[in-house]
Amino acid sequence: MAWNRVTVVGAGLIKMGELFDQSYEQMAAGAFAAAVEAVDKGFEPHQVEAAFVATQRGTLWGQEGIGGNTVPTAIGLAGIPCTRIENACPSGSDAFRVGAMAVASGVHDVVLVIGVEKMRDKSTEEGLLSRAAAGHPIFTRGETAPVLFAPFATRHMAEFGTTREMLASVAVKNHYNGARDPYAHFQNEITIDDVMKSPPVCYPLHLLDCCPQTDGAAAVLLVNAERANEFTDRPVWVAGFGVATDHPYLHEKDSFTEIKATRIAAGRAYAMAGIEPTEVDCAEVHDCFTITEILDIEDLGFVAKGRGGIASLEGETTLTGRIPVNTSGGLLAKGHPIGATGVAQITECWWQLRGDAGDRQVEIRNGYALQHNAGGRGSGVAVINILTNRNDT
Amino acid sequence: MPGHAVVRIVGVGAAAPGLRLAAADIGAAWNRKGGKGRAALCAPDEDTLTLAWDAGTAAVEAAGADPTAIDGLWWGCGRPPFADGPSHAVLANALGLAHHATGALLSGSPHSGIEALLAAADAVSAGSVRTALVVVSDAIRPGPGTGYEQRAGAGAAALVLGLEGGTATLGVRATRSRPLLDRYRGDGETDTRDLYDGRLFREEIFVPIVGEVAAALAPLAPSVWSLPDPDGRLGAVIAKQVGAPLVASTATYAEVGDSGSAAALLGIVGALDAAGVAAAVAYGGGRATGIIINVEAPVAGAARVAAMITDGTPASYTRALRNRGQLVAGGETIPMGVPPESALFARGAEEMLQLLGARCVDCGTINTPPSLHPHCTACGGPKLEAVHLARTGTVHTYVVNYTMPAPFEAPLPIAVIDLDDGARIMLQVDDDGTDLAIGRRVRLVLRRYAYERGVPVYGFKAKPLQEA
Structure with missing residues (x-):
């Protein structure tokens, strides 16, 4: 490969939650400081040559005019090149991919990728739920976020016998993991019964099938592998990535039992990394709703199509399972500050591959961790990044 | 009308909302004797235009007509959905009528329904349109607590008119008027006011002019009548005066209440299911008009009318106030x-109102809606043609x-x-x-x-x- 290899030398995030007391800028500064602090051999902020910032909800208060210029000032680096990436729920994942390409290309040696999102400065009604009235006046009328995923659950249940208990088992597992992640929004364990008895949000999804609204920020530092040893003796490499798009409106989908963009992006990412799905040791995947994780683990090739529900119920994706998924608590427990989500997932993969995940640490056998987001209207875009702790790739 | 072509009824349709409000529930809300019966109530997503579409679609289907061959729409409704706006254009487009369709929106009182029928018949007779669709609809919004409230209902009827086909013809007409206030809605007011004095209305307005119109039609010996019945008693008074053998509108009033502009025709379209002479009399806004319909054989669609307007679901009074927009959350x-x-x-x-799709010339896939799909979602091809969706x-x-x-x-x-x-x-x-x-x-x-x-x-x- 004619490109430079790319390493992650630092990563960090702020405690996620309803951060009413922090501004967008303060969250960005907190995440950047966490990533800098995490660099083994030390890192001077001015070593950042360029930054890519992911913020998705530009319509929420305090984020309306955000471009590439807000974050540099907030982190004391006004003047550096900085570009905002907005690509729906995978915005953070895609900012990471673009940052990696900037280093791989040789244009920059040290790049900051940072995701920042305020979700709770507007009320739920005026914020996320108001999208019921946004967009196309007929085809999207009443379309809140769960409407984009619940139709897949209805169809998956009908075609494969997936049950609400199976859906609920995803939330139970991710809350269990979140209770072991000090950065997670929710720190409590729940039961299948809790999920089943939570209020209906959008049939067949109930409240605990849904991720919360979370403020948060996360940052990673990408460095040309040639210079990684200036910063750490335990770098993590970017092994591959893949992006794919699908039609935006739900009625344009071929199938309601898969997220096609995920399947195509996965094929590209595995090919670039030169691995099979069986070689992934752990994965941070997009679990905005319980059904999404079930679709993800099928479309990423971890389980056969249709087995996502039963595999979840039977514990194949727990910390000690065959393929641990969302060890951080996922979007369901850690939270989904959209632009920050992908970057926070990368941070979890970085910790897992370095053996720094504490109570959540999984066994790293092959040296690969996968990170995935899907989103946009009708999951029309998916981004996957694969990291490795192996220097032989 | 000598010298003019006889206008024929090719098909009919009807519609009523799916909810019913019981008079007893209104009485209970205002702590007074409830009264009897029930009336039709619009759901939040229904109004006079959607009722008109339902009835119009049913009539066009019954007539076996191609909507794009219908070149005139006459719509009578007391309260158009846009006080000043594209009411007629929206309905004509949603019905998929000819893009050059002419016609008119008649409004201003419950008399507007029969005005739409007469205007359409004249246009067909004169040859200025080939096939006309007449739609009459109303969804009365009474003031909460008024005596009229338990009577106020909703409904729609529609007729396809032409010079050929069909099994009934329009006959003679009669009109009388008096320039006096009965039920009305002042400029800028949202609710229809009740009568000032029921006895005054009966003695000085209703019985004189409706009675004269009915008497003018009676010599033609109608076997079935539709008579206005704004209070649940006056219809019977007129029926007795003219010796009407059968008043078909009694059943529709009992089912949907007073459907305003729709009442006269909604009260007769179901009766066009049998050969004979029918008479429909409309009243509203100080005017009364009656028309004779000569039925040679059952009219297409007439047999389905009863099923189209019966069997509503009960709704609470609170529900009714919310649906009418009279109980609004803070x-x-x-x-x-x-x-x-x-x-x-x-x-x-x-494309939204006509339900258009974009069919790919290369692979046959139908993409919706066209404006969002310059290329086919299946093959990516750029050659698309507009089609009407199933x-x-x-x-x-x-x-x-x-x-x-x-x-x-x-x-x-x-x-x-x-x-x-x-x-x-x-x-x-x-x-x-x-x-x-x-x-x-x-x-x-x-x-x-x-x-x-x-x-x-x-x-x-x-x-x-x-x-x-």
Whole structure:
């Protein structure tokens, strides 16, 4: 490969939650400081040559005019090149991919990728739920976020016998993991019964099938592998990535039992990394709703199509399972500050591959961790990044 | 009318909202003796235009007519959906009529329904249109607590007129008027006022002019009548005066209440199911008009009328006030992201109202809507032609949304529909979602998606068909 290899030398995030007391800028500064602090051999902020910032909800208060210029000032680096990436729920994942390409290309040696999102400065009604009235006046009328995923659950249940208990088992597992992640929004364990008895949000999804609204920020530092040893003796490499798009409106989908963009992006990412799905040791995947994780683990090739529900119920994706998924608590427990989500997932993969995940640490056998987001209207875009702790790739 | 062609009725249709409000519930709310009977009530997504579409569609289907061959629409409704706006154009487009369709919107009183029939008949007779669609509709909004409230209802009827085909003809007419106030709605007022004095109305206005019109038609010996009955008693008074053998409108008043502009024709279209002489008399706004219909043989669609307007679901008085917009939650509602007068709306108006798709010339895939698909979603090809989408289909998958900000009301089912022409579309479902299922058959019906900035927004919803 004619490109430079790319390493992650630092990563960090702020405690996620309803951060009413922090501004967008303060969250960005907190995440950047966490990533800098995490660099083994030390890192001077001015070593950042360029930054890519992911913020998705530009319509929420305090984020309306955000471009590439807000974050540099907030982190004391006004003047550096900085570009905002907005690509729906995978915005953070895609900012990471673009940052990696900037280093791989040789244009920059040290790049900051940072995701920042305020979700709770507007009320739920005026914020996320108001999208019921946004967009196309007929085809999207009443379309809140769960409407984009619940139709897949209805169809998956009908075609494969997936049950609400199976859906609920995803939330139970991710809350269990979140209770072991000090950065997670929710720190409590729940039961299948809790999920089943939570209020209906959008049939067949109930409240605990849904991720919360979370403020948060996360940052990673990408460095040309040639210079990684200036910063750490335990770098993590970017092994591959893949992006794919699908039609935006739900009625344009071929199938309601898969997220096609995920399947195509996965094929590209595995090919670039030169691995099979069986070689992934752990994965941070997009679990905005319980059904999404079930679709993800099928479309990423971890389980056969249709087995996502039963595999979840039977514990194949727990910390000690065959393929641990969302060890951080996922979007369901850690939270989904959209632009920050992908970057926070990368941070979890970085910790897992370095053996720094504490109570959540999984066994790293092959040296690969996968990170995935899907989103946009009708999951029309998916981004996957694969990291490795192996220097032989 | 010597020298003029005889106008024929080719098909008829009718419609009523799916909800019914019991008079006893209104009485209980105001702590007085309740009265008897019930009246039809619009759901939040129904109004005079959606009722007109329902009835108009049924009449066009009954007539076996190609909507694009209908070149005139005469619509009578006391209260158009836009006080000043594109009411007629929206209905004509949603019905899929000829793009050059002429006609008129007649309004201003409950008499406007019969005015629409006469105007359409004259245009057909004169040869200025070949096929006319007459639609009459109303959804009365009475003042809460008025004596008229328990009578105020809703409904619609429609007739396809032409010079050929059909099994009935329009006959002689009679009109009388007096320039006096009865029920009215002043400029800027939202609710229809009740009578000032019921006895005054009866003695000085209603009985004199309606009686004269009915007496003028009586010599033609109608075997069945539709008579105005604004209070539940006056219809019988007129019937007795003229010796009417059968008053078909009694049953429709009992089912849907006073449907205003629709009442006279809604009261007779079901009776066109048998040969004979029928008479329909309308009253409103100080005018009374009657017309004779000569039925040679059962009129297409007439036999289905009764089923179209019966069997509503009971609704509470609170529900009625909310649906009429008379009980409104505090706080602000979430406005539409796309204002109804904006460019996106303008681009989408025809394709949304006419249910257009874009068929790929290369691979046959139908893409919806056309304005969002310059290329085919299946093959990427750029050659697309506009087609009308199928109006029936099957539920592929669905959700029921329970969590939305005002003005949305839960539960809101939304379904992905596989239409019978192979197109796929995602629409709201006209149902509470309780018996929705994958594989359920649906048909697409026009409903009111939103009401904001003082204007309605219309689009199609999927209505589950009754299981066979």
